[in-house]
Amino acid sequence: MPQLGLLPGRAWTVLLGLLRPPPGALCIRAVRSHSQGTRDLSPQQMVVREKILDVVVSCFKRHGAKGLDTPAFELKEILTEKYGEDSGLIYDLKDQGGELLSLRYDLTVPFARYLAMNKVKKMKRYHVGKVWRRESPTIVQGRYREFYQCDFDIAGQFDPMIPDAECLKIMCEILSGLHLGDFLIKVSDRRILDGIFAVCGVPESKFHAICSSVDKLDKISWKDVRHEMVVKKGLAPEVADRIGDYVQCHGGISLVEQMFQDPRLSQNKQALEGLGDLKLLFEYLTLFGVAEKVSFDLSLARGLDYYTGVIYEAVLLQTPVHAEEEPLNMGSVAAGGRYDGLVGMFDPRGHKVPCVGLSIGVERIFSIVEQRIKTFGEKIRTTETQVFVATPQKNFLQERLKLIAELWDAGIKAELMYKNNPKLLPQLHYCENMGIPLVVIIGEQELKEGVIKLRSVASREEVAIKRENLVAEIQKRLSES
Amino acid sequence: MPQLGLLPGRAWTVLLGLLRPPPGALCIRAVRSHSQGTRDLSPQQMVVREKILDVVVSCFKRHGAKGLDTPAFELKEILTEKYGEDSGLIYDLKDQGGELLSLRYDLTVPFARYLAMNKVKKMKRYHVGKVWRRESPTIVQGRYREFYQCDFDIAGQFDPMIPDAECLKIMCEILSGLHLGDFLIKVSDRRILDGIFAVCGVPESKFHAICSSVDKLDKISWKDVRHEMVVKKGLAPEVADRIGDYVQCHGGISLVEQMFQDPRLSQNKQALEGLGDLKLLFEYLTLFGVAEKVSFDLSLARGLDYYTGVIYEAVLLQTPVHAEEEPLNMGSVAAGGRYDGLVGMFDPRGHKVPCVGLSIGVERIFSIVEQRIKTFGEKIRTTETQVFVATPQKNFLQERLKLIAELWDAGIKAELMYKNNPKLLPQLHYCENMGIPLVVIIGEQELKEGVIKLRSVASREEVAIKRENLVAEIQKRLSES
Numbered sequence: 001m002p003q004l005g006l007l008p009g010r011a012w013t014v015l016l017g018l019l020r021p022p023p024g025a026l027c028i029r030a031v032r033s034h035s036q037g038t039r040d041l042s043p044q045q046m047v048v049r050e051k052i053l054d055v056v057v058s059c060f061k062r063h064g065a066k067g068l069d070t071p072a073f074e075l076k077e078i079l080t081e082k083y084g085e086d087s088g089l090i091y092d093l094k095d096q097g098g099e100l101l102s103l104r105y106d107l108t109v110p111f112a113r114y115l116a117m118n119k120v121k122k123m124k125r126y127h128v129g130k131v132w133r134r135e136s137p138t139i140v141q142g143r144y145r146e147f148y149q150c151d152f153d154i155a156g157q158f159d160p161m162i163p164d165a166e167c168l169k170i171m172c173e174i175l176s177g178l179h180l181g182d183f184l185i186k187v188s189d190r191r192i193l194d195g196i197f198a199v200c201g202v203p204e205s206k207f208h209a210i211c212s213s214v215d216k217l218d219k220i221s222w223k224d225v226r227h228e229m230v231v232k233k234g235l236a237p238e239v240a241d242r243i244g245d246y247v248q249c250h251g252g253i254s255l256v257e258q259m260f261q262d263p264r265l266s267q268n269k270q271a272l273e274g275l276g277d278l279k280l281l282f283e284y285l286t287l288f289g290v291a292e293k294v295s296f297d298l299s300l301a302r303g304l305d306y307y308t309g310v311i312y313e314a315v316l317l318q319t320p321v322h323a324e325e326e327p328l329n330m331g332s333v334a335a336g337g338r339y340d341g342l343v344g345m346f347d348p349r350g351h352k353v354p355c356v357g358l359s360i361g362v363e364r365i366f367s368i369v370e371q372r373i374k375t376f377g378e379k380i381r382t383t384e385t386q387v388f389v390a391t392p393q394k395n396f397l398q399e400r401l402k403l404i405a406e407l408w409d410a411g412i413k414a415e416l417m418y419k420n421n422p423k424l425l426p427q428l429h430y431c432e433n434m435g436i437p438l439v440v441i442i443g444e445q446e447l448k449e450g451v452i453k454l455r456s457v458a459s460r461e462e463v464a465i466k467r468e469n470l471v472a473e474i475q476k477r478l479s480e481s
Numbered sequence: 482m483p484q485l486g487l488l489p490g491r492a493w494t495v496l497l498g499l500l501r502p503p504p505g506a507l508c509i510r511a512v513r514s515h516s517q518g519t520r521d522l523s524p525q526q527m528v529v530r531e532k533i534l535d536v537v538v539s540c541f542k543r544h545g546a547k548g549l550d551t552p553a554f555e556l557k558e559i560l561t562e563k564y565g566e567d568s569g570l571i572y573d574l575k576d577q578g579g580e581l582l583s584l585r586y587d588l589t590v591p592f593a594r595y596l597a598m599n600k601v602k603k604m605k606r607y608h609v610g611k612v613w614r615r616e617s618p619t620i621v622q623g624r625y626r627e628f629y630q631c632d633f634d635i636a637g638q639f640d641p642m643i644p645d646a647e648c649l650k651i652m653c654e655i656l657s658g659l660h661l662g663d664f665l666i667k668v669s670d671r672r673i674l675d676g677i678f679a680v681c682g683v684p685e686s687k688f689h690a691i692c693s694s695v696d697k698l699d700k701i702s703w704k705d706v707r708h709e710m711v712v713k714k715g716l717a718p719e720v721a722d723r724i725g726d727y728v729q730c731h732g733g734i735s736l737v738e739q740m741f742q743d744p745r746l747s748q749n750k751q752a753l754e755g756l757g758d759l760k761l762l763f764e765y766l767t768l769f770g771v772a773e774k775v776s777f778d779l780s781l782a783r784g785l786d787y788y789t790g791v792i793y794e795a796v797l798l799q800t801p802v803h804a805e806e807e808p809l810n811m812g813s814v815a816a817g818g819r820y821d822g823l824v825g826m827f828d829p830r831g832h833k834v835p836c837v838g839l840s841i842g843v844e845r846i847f848s849i850v851e852q853r854i855k856t857f858g859e860k861i862r863t864t865e866t867q868v869f870v871a872t873p874q875k876n877f878l879q880e881r882l883k884l885i886a887e888l889w890d891a892g893i894k895a896e897l898m899y900k901n902n903p904k905l906l907p908q909l910h911y912c913e914n915m916g917i918p919l920v921v922i923i924g925e926q927e928l929k930e931g932v933i934k935l936r937s938v939a940s941r942e943e944v945a946i947k948r949e950n951l952v953a954e955i956q957k958r959l960s961e962s
Binding site for chain 1: 520522523524542543545546548554555556573574575577584594595599643646650654765770863878883890893894899
């Protein structure tokens with residue numbers, strides 16, 4: 001089967017355009033493509049995805065999370081005013097009479113809506129599902145208009161930083177479990193960033209604009225960010241320089257201590273609260289054995305409006321493949337933070353439910369793993385078939401059908417060729433191509449003697465087994481392998 | 482947590498309306514509801530769903546199917562002219578610039594589009610995913626505007642009726658595996674139905690209208706169907722009576738033989754082809770050991786336009802709960818058929834790929850199983866937590882955090898209370914409520930002696946275990962249970 005699932009929609013349009021009959025031909029059809037920025041997942045990709053999601057979901061369940069599912073679309077009003085500048089990326093449904101609907105943009109807002117609607121005050125949930133964003137798709141980076149998110153969130157009023165530390169522990173477990181190479185989790189706090197802006201003299205009206213400039217520090221240099229602040233956003237140069245002193249700092253718990261001593265920042269109440277929480281966080285991360293994976297990074301800003309406290313973002317530290325290859329800039333592979341105000345926005349009386357959570361960027365992880373598989377030429381089995389039912393002779397369809405039904409009924413994964421009189425060689429080739437380990441062969445000789453031939457595809461060894469012992473023998477072999 | 486996930490959207494609107502502050506109050510918010518005809522799946526429902534999907538997907542994999550995923554939306558033109566009268570139920574996306582898109586209506590059309598687009602001539606695939614239809618939701622029957630479909634299809638040119646028989650075998654395996662009580666699969670063939678219409682004297686222009694009348698025979702009596710045919714659709718009464726003689730017949734292989742002898746029907750080439758295939762089908766079903774579950778039913782019509790050969794539909798024969806209860810009319814729980822022309826509609830040159838497949842109506846099955854759980858008061862665990870880390874004393878958070886990280890790192894599913902100084906009783910109550918089997922307890926005494934107390938929640942027995950042996954002991958206990 002052609003492996004073209006990763007081609008962008010536009011390439012398909014061109015490709016299929018070439019194949020179309022000329023205008024006026026009898027059979028004029030529209031371009032048979034999928035929509036731009038989306039893709040089909042081929043069986044190979046599905047296997048990779050299933051393995052990755054299994055690591056992620058196992059970890060969520062290890063931490064006691066319950067599953068939850070919400071509809072693909074929400075009432076439009078649920079999503080408005082939650083995503084700041086990015087609201088233009090929301091897909092709306094056509095007004096066909098009835099309610100105005102939009103496809104969900106993330107899994108966090110539907111979770112908050114669920115909590116408020118059901119008056120749930122406490123919940124640890126995970127959700128794996130698709131979300132949709134009208135972005136210009138830059139597919140090389142693993143960005144699509146439809147993609148999976150894997151979210152874990154803890155809602156409820158608890159003693160400070162215990163759930164927050166668990167979220168970071170979960171990120172470490174998942175990134176280690178996926179063997180993506182070394183990684184680092186940058187952590188900061190919205191209150192510290194706001195405190196820095198305040199003590200540096202940023203006018204409050206410019207907090208948001210300056211925050212979004214800081215957010216670019218992982219892509220462009222401080223010099224360029226400073227230029228943007230001063231020239232584009234009208235900040236006084238000395239204010240920008242003061243910010244620069246801060247946001248270029250990163251380190252561990254010692255940087256937290258240093259900031260506590262900072263003569264200006266230590267005057268800001270919000271910043272002190274954030275620093276106090278970060279100190280506690282590092283204490284817990286040390287107990288969890290993951291503190292060395294976490295860096296306090298004052299350049300971390302995170303775009304979304306709804307964060308209110310600690311924020312974090314995991315980045316891979318090296319390319320996962322050979323050193324001599326072009327490094328892939330995969331951006332962050334996991335992120336999250338605390339959002340204590342979002343649920344209250346959906347509650348008629350504004351009752352708040354504090355929340356903290358994380359989202360695993362599985363699409364980027366898919367891309368990395370797919371790239372690695374391509375590089376190493378790894379072969380992936382797309383089926384789990386254990387036994388193939390074959391015959392070397394004509395007129396054995398009836399026997400094959402009876403036999404395979406017996407295997408299926410015993411829970412054995414089995415296939416046969418949908419032909420009345422297949423030749424033996426293509427049947428054996430199919431097993432080799434598909435990685436099927438066992439073949440049972442039935443022919444005239446076997447039927448007469450009441451036996452079946454059992455063949456190992458790898459060793460090509462064949463043994464005759466009594467028909468009535470076949471299922472037991474296959475189950476024994478499968479349990480040993 | 483309140484179990485309100487099944488309330489229809491309208492009930493929510495009313496309920497939340499009552500809770501909203503009066504107009505003019507400071508905090509006026511929109512109704513915080515989900516959209517009509519959709520629902521959230523609560524953790525309890527997610528567990529039920531996961532178990533049902535596991536039975537379904539395991540069966541698909543046992544039959545050698547590969548996984549495939551397609552986007553939630555397709556180009557609008559892909560879906561047009563595929564669903565006959567039901568096309569009005571398709572959800573369109575708003576035109577926000579770019580392509581015209583629609584949410585997928587089933588998984589069959591995207592599969593056919595995938596095959597044509599990738600020039601795949603042969604494929605056995607399964608697909609579990611959501612589809613969307615703008616129906617007036619009648620939630621009591623398990624019908625929603627967003628729902629899951631589980632599809633298995635075999636594409637390719639093969640010897641007749643072998644894949645078709647496998648599809649029916651799969652339906653039997655799944656319905657038996659889900660323990661839904663007795664069931665029956667009705668089978669017929671589009672060509673036989675067309676043949677009957679032809680020999681009874683239905684004008685070809687009325688085939689479609691008369692077919693849709695026949696389709697109602699599982700809901701209304703023949704008398705009412707006949708009335709509709711004659712009065713509403715203008716069929717001659719004697720033609721209707723001739724049809725009635727046929728469509729009230731159902732039986733096994735013997736009815737196929739009887740129809741072969743039928744003086745009128747045996748003159749129709751199409752009908753003879755269909756009958757020949759059904760005869761072969763019953764032969765294979767006998768070899769598969771499922772023939773007694775299948776009935777040749779001439780009243781079966783199936784709405785969708787794209788079927789070209791054998792069609793089938795599985796119905797439950799009795800309510801799954803006690804006999805004295807109101808019987809639930811759940812309609813069909815699985816259906817499918819052969820569609821040899823659909824792929825060709827997407828191929829620029831019209832190349833055909835014959836297909837046959839089935840769809841499991843999991844939403845109805847969810848409803849039945851949920852109903853049964855409610856009736857029997859069955860308790861469902863919504864988490865898989867194996868161990869709870871507790872303390873009877875103050876100031877043991879550090880020890881608890883170190884301990885639980887050790888458990889997580891050993892792959893043990895563990896939870897603790899997010900409190901600095903929790904009381905012991907609520908910790909133990911939580912375990913009983915959540916069905917967590919083991920508790921490890923650490924306090925001053927244990928810390929001094931280098932031991933941990935391990936408590937079985939069911940028996941309330943406690944033993945002291947050396948700290949360094951704890952993980953091994955827990956793993957031993959979990960593997961035994």
